[in-house]
Amino acid sequence: MSADNKCCCCGGGNQFAQLDEMLAKYQGVKGALIPVLQEAQNMHGYLPKEVIERIAEKLDIPVSQIYGVATFYSQFHLNPRGRNIIRVCQGTACHVRGAKAVLKAIEDNLKIAAGGTTPDLKFTLETVACIGACGLAPVLMVNDDTHGRLTPEAIPEILAKYA
Amino acid sequence: MDRVRSHVLICAGTGCTSSGAKKVESAFQEQLAQKGLAKEVKIVETGCHGFCEMGPLVIVYPEGVFYVRVQEDDVADIVETHLLKGRIVERLLYKEPLTHEKIPSYKDIGFYKKQQRLVLANCGHINPEVIEEYIAEGGYEALAKVLTTMTPQQVVAECKKSGLRGRGGGGFLTGLKWEFTMNAPGDKKYVVCNADEGDPGAFMDRSVLEGDPHRIIEGMAICGYAIGADEGYIYVRAEYPLAIKRLKIAIKQAEDMGLLGDNIFGSGFNFRLKIKEGAGAFVCGEETALLASIEGKRGMPRPRPPFPAISGLWGKPTNINNVETFANVPIIFTKGADWYASIGTERSKGTKVFALTGKINHTGLAEVPMGISMREIIFDIGGGIPDGKKFKAVQIGGPSGGCLPENLLDLPIDYDSLIQAGAMMGSGGLVVMDETTCMVDVAKFFLNFTQAESCGKCTPCREGTKRMLEILTRITDGEGREGDIELLESLAYNIKNTALCGLGQTAPNPVLSTLRYFRDEYEAHIHAKRCPAGACSKLAGFTITELCKGCSLCKKSCPVDAISGEVKALHVIDQAKCIKCGACIAKCPFKAIIKG
Secondary structure, three states, rough: OOOOOOOOOOOOOOOOOHHHHHHHHHOOOOOHHHHHHHHHHHOOOOOOOOHHHHHHHHHHHOHHHHHHHHHHHOOOOOOOOOOEEEEEEHHHHHHHHHHHHHHHHHHHHHOOOOEOOOOOOEEEEEOOOOOHHHHHHOOOOOOEEEEEOHHHHHHHHHHHHHO | OOOOOEEEEEEOHHHHHHOOOHHHHHHHHHHHHHHOOOOOOEEEEEOOOOHHHHHHOOEEOOOEEEOOOOOOHHHHHHHHHHHHHHHHHHHHHHEOOOOOOOOOOOOHHHHHOOOOOOOOOOOOOOOOOOOHHHHHHHHHHHHHHHHHHOOOHHHHHHHHHHEEEEOOOOOOOOHHHHHHHHHOOOOOOOEEEEOOOOOOOOOOHHHHHHHHHHHHHHHHHHHHHHHHOOEEEEEOOOHHHHHHHHHHHHHHHHHHOOEEEEEOOOOEEEEEEEEEEEEOOHHHHHHHHHHHHHHHOOOOOOOOOOOOOOHHHHHHHHEEHHHHHHHHHHHHHHHHHHHHHHHHOOOEEEEEEEEEEEOOOOOOEEEEEEOOEEHHHHHHHHOOOOHHOOOEEEOOHHOOOEEEEHHHHOEOOOOHHHHHHOOEEEEEEEEEEEEOOOOOHHHHHHHHHHHHHHOOOOOOHHHHOOOOHHHHHHHHOOOOOOOOOHHHHHHHHHHHHHOOHHHHOOOOHHHHHHHHHHHHHHHHOOOOOOOOOOOOOOOOOOEEOOOOOOOOOOHHHHHOOEOOOOOOOOOEEEEOOOOOOHHHHHHHOOOOOOOO
16 A cells, blocks of 8 residues: 555545444444445545554554454455446356456457456456356446346457446 | 236346346336236236246146246247247257257156256246245244244254254264254354355355245254354355345344344244454365354464364354255254255265256256266256266366266265265265366366465465475376376375364365376376376367368467468368467367377
């Protein structure tokens, strides 16, 4: 994390107003860290350094411990992400039905590798182990929409909907 | 109140929704309003029917006609022909793949005929967001019976008598687990539902959570009463947003009706439920890791004992079962343990839901009595292998399981027979593979998965799976060496015997079972540098056969100009230039190009 990774979405005044309001709700709640990080990430799109420090201060949890949790789970991100998150399933059922070719088609189309974000921050491309929609293999999710029975040829049309 | 003469059930599970069920639903609303039928015909959004291959699914009652792959444009026809004129829309009926016979009622379809749906009984038939529909199907009767007529000891005894074993993988006797937690000293205890369904290829828990969430709540409340817990957690993976939404609705409804909260049924029993969303870590399916995650820590397993039954969530006695296990509980108490134990085999009672995926005609969920053969599941229910290909293997039990070959297809499936055959029940994912699937590649796929998901706490799993993956990668790249098989085996046994948790201990299973049944494929890769299935692209050579008509489509598709030949004459691939991408095979209309 770099120090200039400032939160860009809160505007002037108390840039943590929304965050503080949420944190107040979790004061004294046992095992609150993961839901707190989930809500904070929903607000900011990722977990900037300042946000983690604020959570540490308010919940009285060491920054090191928060960093440990945030880096353990694949859901949390310490760097800015695209507006649309593409999750390409690489589960067993998708694997045997051609998920590799689908992933490659997206990588070629967006000119980024899995794990990357397009320079215009439109898309972040991730792989997941199983979405649980194996009946429609191969599948991918863009944000909360599931797209199934994919072929590499179907990719440009799907991406165009979100561009 | 308006009299409703017909019900249109539209599947709103994840599968059908992504195939366009929402559009179908709004088309129905529009069409029914237009024809003035909105008051006579009621639209019901249901959970998953399990036949995801054929989605979006629409059932019209009272006739019970089953329409498959319904699209927006088909809706006008169903409204006009079926709902107005009373005739079935033949073209939207399901066709048996072998006989091409059109079947109007879903009960007569091969996919459903051999199933015995207990856990999935309501899925696809009730609206999961309306508690009254669950109650109308006998829901919460079991809880009422337990709370008003039985002692906790009787509940545990009944659960033991039913022979129910954990459906999440290990197959531990559920009643015994409850007994341990019931007898554990402590005034505060917890019930936890493991809904962190992470095995790739398994989605039965998702379907139950989305299609019948109250069943889980009822099962957990019964367990809470039995072990003396007043609080429960459902740990759901974040990849299941619809399941989380439906659970939240269900919990709220149950609270409003007094089925959760204080003094339930006037019995003095208090029980509350909370949802915890996972944050993306496969290892959290392991019970001690799951508890660490609920506590807000890194989800890493710890050594057992102490077992969670003695020291679980925040150090208190905790009973953890998975979704399908809890979903079985209400059935045991409404129908009785003896009835339940009459289903299945001697040591595996009841039914099991399997998720059929991969190279199979009917992908979807099949609930069958324990002891049925794999052949019946794959060929009678699953409709066999598509495109006339040959069956090769079925992978069962996810990354902890194994691959079974054709000569074991008649094996009666239960917990113990699968372990003996080198696989395991796991969560019940069945991935079918045909002759074009390479078994070394499959083993590599699973190792890649477990290696990436290893939490890194213990060395055998962290380092061992990495080394195994390296060896498998070089074998599939055509750089396998003498002694690689033996090295894999020795690493596998070391990891099995020394890893800390279930994830590590079972990680080598996919390699060991493929070595046991498909050793010749490994040998072909290492010695002959050949992939018999033609799947490992670095080992595959492409050749054009006499079937070539000289259309030159392959030539145009080749990204490196490796194909030459005049129009209407046999084309040739320059092996030195070929990068084995497979683009030519995909384009050839005459199936003239072969790989291998």
